[in-house]
Amino acid sequence: MCVCADGNESEIGRCACCRQIEITNDVAFLLPLMVAVMMAKWIGDYITHPLYHSLLELYCIPFLDSEPIVYDDQHVL
Secondary structure (H helix, E strand, O other), X not given: OOOOOOOOOXXXXXXXXXXXXXXXXXXXXXXXXXXXXXXXXHHHHHHOOOHHHHXXXXXXXXXXXXXXXXXXXXXXX
16 A cells, blocks of 8 residues: 655655556556656646745745855854
């Protein structure tokens, strides 16, 4: 049994494939299903603005830099 409890955006495709395989109980559908889900995700990401980014903007939460800025008393590290 496959458990899909992660809420990460990249895990949605894997969860959709996992649920569908559990419903059909046939591993032969795994590859076409994975291809279809990934193509749908890529097209959706290309066409629309990501939901998580929209929610961050809606609630005025600032984006974090990939590298933190560390301040010393005399220098910026």
